Amino acid sequence: MSSLSQVIVAVEKHRRSGSEQVQRARTDHEFAERVLQRWQEAKQKIGAAMTPTGLRLPRLALPDLDEVGEIARFLWDEGLPGEFPFLTSAYAEQYLDPASGEPTPHVGNGEKTGSEEPTRLFAGFGLAEDTNARFHYLSRNQRSQRLSTAFDGPTLYGVGAGAEGVFGKIGEGGVAIDTVEDMERLYAGFALDQPDVSVSMTISGPAPILLAMYVAAAKHRFGPDVSVKLRGTIQADVLKEVQAQNELIFPIEPSLRFLADMVDYCSQQMPRWYPISISGYHIAEAGATPVQQAAYTLSNGFAYVDYFLNRGMDVSVFGPRLSFFLDCGLDIEYVALSRICRKIWAIGMRDAFGADKRSQILKLHTQTSGRSLIAADWPNNLTRTALELMLACMNGTNSCHSNSADEPFTTPSEEYARYAAHAQAILLEESGLFKHMMNTLQGSPGMKAVGNAVEKAILEEFRAIEQQGGVVGAVERRYQRSQIQAAAHQLERQIYGGIRPVIGLNRYHDPDANWPEVQMIRTPKEKKQLQQDRLQDFEKRHAGEHLQSLDRLSRVVEQGGNVFGELTDTVEHCSLGQITKRLCEVVGKFRPMV
Amino acid sequence: MPTIRILTAVPICDGHDSAINTINLEFVRHGIEVVYLGYNRSARDIVRAAVQEDVVAIGVSSYNGGHVEFFEEVLDRLDQLRLKPMIRLFGGGGGTITRDDARIMSARGVHRIFFAGTPLAETLAYLRATYSDVVQPPYAPSFMGTDQMLSRELTLAERDSAGEKTAPEQVPMGSKPGRKAKVIGVTGPGGAGKTTLIDELTYRFLRSRPADQRVAILSHDPSMVGSGALLGDRATIIYSQDDRVFMRSLATRGQAGGLSPSTRRCLEILRRSEQFQIILVETIGTGQEAIPFGMEGLPVDHAVLVMPPDYGSRLQLQKIAMIDSADAIVVNKSDSQGSRTAFAEIEDRMRFNQNSQMLLRTQANRHRDPGVDQLFQKIFGGG
Numbered sequence: 015m016s017s018l019s020q021v022i023v024a025v026e027k028h029r030r031s032g033s034e035q036v037q038r039a040r041t042d043h044e045f046a047e048r049v050l051q052r053w054q055e056a057k058q059k060i061g062a063a064m065t066p067t068g069l070r071l072p073r074l075a076l077p078d079l080d081e082v083g084e085i086a087r088f089l090w091d092e093g094l095p096g097e098f099p100f101l102t103s104a105y106a107e108q109y110l111d112p113a114s115g116e117p118t119p120h121v122g123n124g125e126k127t128g129s130e131e132p133t134r135l136f137a138g139f140g141l142a143e144d145t146n147a148r149f150h151y152l153s154r155n156q157r158s159q160r161l162s163t164a165f166d167g168p169t170l171y172g173v174g175a176g177a178e179g180v181f182g183k184i185g186e187g188g189v190a191i192d193t194v195e196d197m198e199r200l201y202a203g204f205a206l207d208q209p210d211v212s213v214s215m216t217i218s219g220p221a222p223i224l225l226a227m228y229v230a231a232a233k234h235r236f237g238p239d240v241s242v243k244l245r246g247t248i249q250a251d252v253l254k255e256v257q258a259q260n261e262l263i264f265p266i267e268p269s270l271r272f273l274a275d276m277v278d279y280c281s282q283q284m285p286r287w288y289p290i291s292i293s294g295y296h297i298a299e300a301g302a303t304p305v306q307q308a309a310y311t312l313s314n315g316f317a318y319v320d321y322f323l324n325r326g327m328d329v330s331v332f333g334p335r336l337s338f339f340l341d342c343g344l345d346i347e348y349v350a351l352s353r354i355c356r357k358i359w360a361i362g363m364r365d366a367f368g369a370d371k372r373s374q375i376l377k378l379h380t381q382t383s384g385r386s387l388i389a390a391d392w393p394n395n396l397t398r399t400a401l402e403l404m405l406a407c408m409n410g411t412n413s414c415h416s417n418s419a420d421e422p423f424t425t426p427s428e429e430y431a432r433y434a435a436h437a438q439a440i441l442l443e444e445s446g447l448f449k450h451m452m453n454t455l456q457g458s459p460g461m462k463a464v465g466n467a468v469e470k471a472i473l474e475e476f477r478a479i480e481q482q483g484g485v486v487g488a489v490e491r492r493y494q495r496s497q498i499q500a501a502a503h504q505l506e507r508q509i510y511g512g513i514r515p516v517i518g519l520n521r522y523h524d525p526d527a528n529w530p531e532v533q534m535i536r537t538p539k540e541k542k543q544l545q546q547d548r549l550q551d552f553e554k555r556h557a558g559e560h561l562q563s564l565d566r567l568s569r570v571v572e573q574g575g576n577v578f579g580e581l582t583d584t585v586e587h588c589s590l591g592q593i594t595k596r597l598c599e600v601v602g603k604f605r606p607m608v
Numbered sequence: 609m610p611t612i613r614i615l616t617a618v619p620i621c622d623g624h625d626s627a628i629n630t631i632n633l634e635f636v637r638h639g640i641e642v643v644y645l646g647y648n649r650s651a652r653d654i655v656r657a658a659v660q661e662d663v664v665a666i667g668v669s670s671y672n673g674g675h676v677e678f679f680e681e682v683l684d685r686l687d688q689l690r691l692k693p694m695i696r697l698f699g700g701g702g703g704t705i706t707r708d709d710a711r712i713m714s715a716r717g718v719h720r721i722f723f724a725g726t727p728l729a730e731t732l733a734y735l736r737a738t739y740s741d742v743v744q745p746p747y748a749p750s751f752m753g754t755d756q757m758l759s760r761e762l763t764l765a766e767r768d769s770a771g772e773k774t775a776p777e778q779v780p781m782g783s784k785p786g787r788k789a790k791v792i793g794v795t796g797p798g799g800a801g802k803t804t805l806i807d808e809l810t811y812r813f814l815r816s817r818p819a820d821q822r823v824a825i826l827s828h829d830p831s832m833v834g835s836g837a838l839l840g841d842r843a844t845i846i847y848s849q850d851d852r853v854f855m856r857s858l859a860t861r862g863q864a865g866g867l868s869p870s871t872r873r874c875l876e877i878l879r880r881s882e883q884f885q886i887i888l889v890e891t892i893g894t895g896q897e898a899i900p901f902g903m904e905g906l907p908v909d910h911a912v913l914v915m916p917p918d919y920g921s922r923l924q925l926q927k928i929a930m931i932d933s934a935d936a937i938v939v940n941k942s943d944s945q946g947s948r949t950a951f952a953e954i955e956d957r958m959r960f961n962q963n964s965q966m967l968l969r970t971q972a973n974r975h976r977d978p979g980v981d982q983l984f985q986k987i988f989g990g991g
Contacts, residue, residue, distance in 0.1 A: 167621025167672045171648060179650040182677025183621045260623030260647050265975065300626045389703035389724035422703035422724060425673075491799070499629050506630045510727050519725055534706060536673075602975025605804060606646050608625070608843040 016484055017320050017366050018313055022476050024365035025358055025469070028099070032090050039086035046082045053085050056094050063450040071450050077457065092457065098364070099357040101465075102453050103410035104375045109442055111449040133438045134214060134379065134415045138164030138188035139425040140537045141545055142199035145189040150203060151428065152435060158210040162415060163200070164188035164425075165217050165224075172220035172263045174591030175545045176553075184545050185537030187425060188216075191224065192549045194585045197231040206244060207236045213246035214291075214379075219263040219604075221250035222276045223593050225289070226581035247288040247337060247379070250276065253314040253485065256607060257494040259296035263594060266489070268571075268601035273318075274325050276578040281331045288337040291379065292318065297494075298341035299385050301502020304348060305468060307341060308355050309475030310494050315359065317485035319367055333363065333373025342406040343383035344398065350465035352378055352409035353456075358472060380411035387422050391518030392529055395419035400437050407441060407448055408455045414438060425535040492607055549589055559587040564596045571600050610767055611835060611861075612640045612739045615658045616667040618647035619678045624671035627702065631669070634728045636836035640735060643857050646843030651681035653849045657842055658686075658695050660854055662759040664742045665719075665735070668699035675705055676712055683717045689756060692717060696738070700726065753883075755854060761877050762856055762870075769870035770861060789824075789879050791887045792987055793901035795866060795930060796914035798893020801940040803827070803841045804972040805914055805980065806888050811847035812984045813886060824884040825855040826874060828867055828892045835861065841890070854884065866891030866900040875906065886988060896927040903933075910935045910987050917941055917950040925957050936966040938983060943971050 015023075039046045061073040074095060079085045093099050096106035135152040137145050145163065153159045166188040168180045174192045175184045184190050191197055204211050217224050225248050232240045252269040255262040262269060273290065280289035294302075294311030302310065315336065322332050340355065342348050359376040363369040382402035387395040396419045403416050416434040418426030426434065442448050447455065482488035489495075508514035515521045553560070563584050570580040584593055616632055618625050625647045632642050643661045645654060658666050670678060679697060686692045699705075700722035705713075710721040719738075722731055744763055751757040794802050806825060813823050825848065831837040837859035848855060858868040868874075871889065878887050889908065891900045901911035913934035919925060931937060931954065939951045951969055958965055966986060970979035 167674070170623075171621045173621065179620050179652060179678075179681065182674030182681075183619075183672065184674075186673025260625060265973065267974075301630075392703075423706065424704070499626075502626050503630045503633055506728065510729070532703075532706070603846050605807070605846055605973065606648070606844055608629075608644065608646055608840050 016480065017316055017362075018476055018480055018484060020366035021316055021358070021362035022473055022480075024361050025473060027365075028361050029469075032087055035086045035090045036083040040083045046086075049082055049086045049089065052089065053079075065446060065450055073450075073452060075451055075453055095452065098371070098374065099360045100375060101353045101357050102456055104356060104377060104412055108410055108412070108452050109407065109448040110452075111443055133435055134160045134162040134413050135431075135435060136162040136164060136415050136426075137431070138166070138216075139535050140185040141190055141541050142196045143202075144185070144537075144541075146200055146202055148428070148431070149201075152431060158212075159204055160212050160214070160413065161201070161204065162214040163216060165215070166190045169224075169590065170217060170219060170261045172223065172590055172594035174549060174589055174594075175542070176549050176589075176591055181542055181546070184542040190545045191227070192545065192589050192591065193552045194227045194230045194234075195552060196548070197224075197227040198234060201228075201231070206232050207240050208243075209245065209286075211245065213244075215246070215248045218249050218251050218255050218259070219261045219269075220590060220594060221248050222272045222578050222581055223585065223590055224248070225250075225276060226578065227585045227590075229284075229582050230585050241284050243286065244284055245286040247291050248276075249291045249293060249339070250289060251291060251293045251314070251339075253317060253489060254293050254296055254311070256489050256604075257297060257310060257314075258300040258302070258498055260606065262604040264597060265602050265604050266486070268597075269604070270321055272577050274322055274327070275576045277322060277332050277335060278325075278327055279576055279578040281327070281335055288335055288377075290318065290335070291337050291339045293339040295339050295341040295381055297498060298343065298383065300498050301385070301505055302498040303501050304343065304345050304351050305471040305475060306494075306497060306501060308351055308468070309472045309479070310498075311338065311340065312355060312358055312362070312472065313476060313479050313485050316362055316366070319363070319369075323367070329363075329367055329369045329373055333367075333369045334375075336373070337377040337379065339379045339381070340411075341383050341385075342380050342402045342409075342411075343386045344401060344405075346464055347468050348402070348405045348409075350409070350461050350468055352380065352406070352411060354465050354469045354472065356410075358469070378409075378411045379413045379415070380406040380409075381415040382406065382417045384417055384421055387417060387419070388516060388519055389422045390516075390523065390529075391527055392419060392422060392532070394518055395421070396433065396437070399434065400441070403437055403441055404447070404455075408461075410453075410456075420532045423532045423534065427533045427535060429533065495607055549591075553589055553592070556587045560592060563587040564592065567593070568596060568600050571597065609740055610742075611770070611859075612735060613643065613661065613663045614640060614665045614667055614735065614739070615643045615645060615654070615661055615663040616669065617645035617649045617654050617657075619668060619670045619672070619675070620648055620650045622670060622672035623647045624669070627671070627700070628667075628669040631667075631728065631731060632838055634732060635735065636832055636838045637834070638732055639834055639836045641831075641837045641839060641859050643839040644843050646840075649849075651678060651685055654682055655685040655689070655691075656755075656849070656851065657855075659689065659691065659756050660759050660856055661839075662744065662756075662763040663695065664739045664744070665696045665698060668697065670699060670701040671704055673704060675699070675701055676709055679713050679718050680716050691756065698722070698734070700731075758854065758877070758881050758883070759856070762874050765873040765877060766858065766868070766870040769868075769873060788882055789884045789887045790910070790989070791875065791879070791889065791908045793889045793891070793906060793908035793911045794914060795891040795894050795898065795900050795911070795934075796938075797895075797916060797919065800893070800914040800916045801972045802890050802893075802914050803844055805938065805940060805970065805983075806890055807845040807848050808972050808977070808980045809888070809984050809988065810845075810850075810853055812981070813988060814847065814850060814852055817885065819852070821885045822852045822854060822883055823886045823888065824878045825853065825888045825890065826871065826878065827855060827857050827890045828871070829857060829859055830892045831859040831861050837861075854878075860892060865905065866894040866898050867906060871906060894930070896924070897929055899929050899933060901930075901933070912936045912938060912983075912987065914938045914940050915950065915954065917944050917947040919950065922953055925953055931957055932961055934965065936968060936983065936987060938968050938970050938979075940970050940972055942969040942979060943974070 063071045092101040095103040137148040167183040169191050277289045280287045292315040294307040298307040356376040360374040363374045382399045416437045418430035418434045420430045479488045482493040567584045696719040698720040703724040747757040827841040829839045839857035901908045911934045913930045971977045
């Protein structure tokens, strides 16, 4: 039986066993005693919170249950925070406001820095120094620096600023990075070796090359042993590129191999780095339904586990290195989507792969939906993002990015990037919704009903994928792509048919409305030219060593060595474009799917 | 009224194809033939394709910035070929293209920009109103030998075959019957990997033959009911985006059997142009009974049948007519389950045939697949 089929069986078995647990608690006295004891212990551990108005609240709200069967059901279905199946949250504590000094977390947790805000500060435009300045601007009042980086088209496609026909794209929609020197400029002034700095890079096709540049750049600044201290995430999700985002460079098989090399390397030598972020975001942005997003993302995750295991890697080593990235929109599914994902991942990892607790936890970064933001009457986007943010926190996301209201037009302006970050602060620090009680808005009958329906639908999608030959087989048959495209088409038809209300567009549309002007961020010609000049200069300075270096890389690829390890050296002498070109000669190019 | 043929694409270093996919579908549903070039395509690729497909307009969907420069480069390249007024450029990019940008772009010659929130019906109405009766006259003899003249000859042949208003004398033909080109027909069920195989064969041709040698590809896609078609083969090819390759996409326009009513004439025009060493004709995904090439179909020098390993039971195999007449049968996707069985079953099935046939195993989606090398040697005649 394939692993995905095993996951389906395990999730269904878990659901059925819920009622068995209830029966057992009601009939087996010894078991009932254990259940009650666990319940009492959990309750005793709950800390207290004091609101500014003097209201005393428990840090964690548990349902008022006095019947052992119902208690057993709760513990089985929902679990306690940080305990299987992690429905409430991945960790025992979340969304603590450290400024308050109160309350004390009810369970200690060595895994996470508790005082860190979940806010990730996303930026990327122009040249490295422009994005660097934005990072400094955005993080100046933050307790921790969690920098999230967007790259421009030539970087995402690995061709670099020197390629034919890309001049206009340099520094647009993201930052232009061609060399290890650009990478140094990008994070200049940040203490990358410190635990309160973490860096995230939104890139998949050339991810190993970019991470190699990051490691090399960090070594230049902090010495050769810095790798173990580097903290962050790189997206590197090959499968979703094929399914939705279209930014793959090498064919699927070598792309997976380069990824596995990187995961393997990070698992051994970069213990604080998450070398893959299994992403539903781009799947949803391409128009997938929320259930498709969840089903494809989770099944991709299980497919990676399969792939790494087949390579002889140890799940207890790489499992805790996997993390997830989901979109959160305004559809009702989002009331419970992420918590159900956490549950399915936990059950699948435990029962289909025999993984330990650290690998069972789905660590989640959420971004609010870019697709839900529209140009018409665009200040409404502030409201949309705020609601999505709340849904994401209701689902216990571990980190979050809220979009700028001006996103339909441009790379976020300073002004709206600030509003977007402040939205999170308003929700988590100013409002009392999350900071006193960690699960204030969880567990309602409505949330449960949505969760059950979503869970069922995800399993249905898993079955469909199995019928198409499993995840990779289905990918090759364009199954996920065509499903996503059909959903996107339907969504547009619903919007233009008025079935799906979009305020300001097909409802309450005011033809005379004067929307505020958007301040467009564009990279001037001179900067684009500067990037090309810098690249040319780098390549000229390294003309002596670069061929040797590329030949060595080719040999490692052909002889089956760890490509990532070699890349950390290659990037010292070669630009992104040079490396990509050489790798394409050795392993071929990705053939686009439409 | 002639069928409107347009080209759509997403610019270089941009993978945002969600909008264009939806728009393509809407166009096709409403009778338009859309040649889709795919995403991450350079201005050079776009203009080459527009010339070879002889479209009346290019639609570009850009969401990743740099649109002012990109649209301008497309226009410049059209201008260099003296095609700027004839092939119009329109596009959109949601909110990323501002009204100020659009003013600059239209001053430079972009015909129309659609802003965020434009209903699909409005885009469709624009196409109908602007391109329904574009005249595409034959080129003057001074264009002899250019791709655009050749391409126009194909257009006129296609219109003529469709019974559209084109006087017979307006359909130009080369003067002498060409003998140089070797014609290779490629057929097989949908999903067998025909386009990938053709792209890989072309790649080997481009690498191994002198730079003055060219290859032509005549590719087919099915028309939908209501006459539109999505011609998408160009979107999945990578190595054939090259000036040495002339590719033309034809819709079947209601004809059964895998080819178009104008295939025969188009092939003749390509042959007589004497520009190509090799002409590849790719059918749509065919059914069991189809015999697109050979005595009963289009005459070709080599007929290649591409088979996926998952054709079903042995019984299904008995019904596939092309197995009897193909010169070469290729079991593609040799890495997938069942390919050994398929190979053995087809080999067994071929034993009943009189003529000498080749049976090969390929994995076209693998870089430098030795099976494809072998097919290239046998069919293209080495070199």
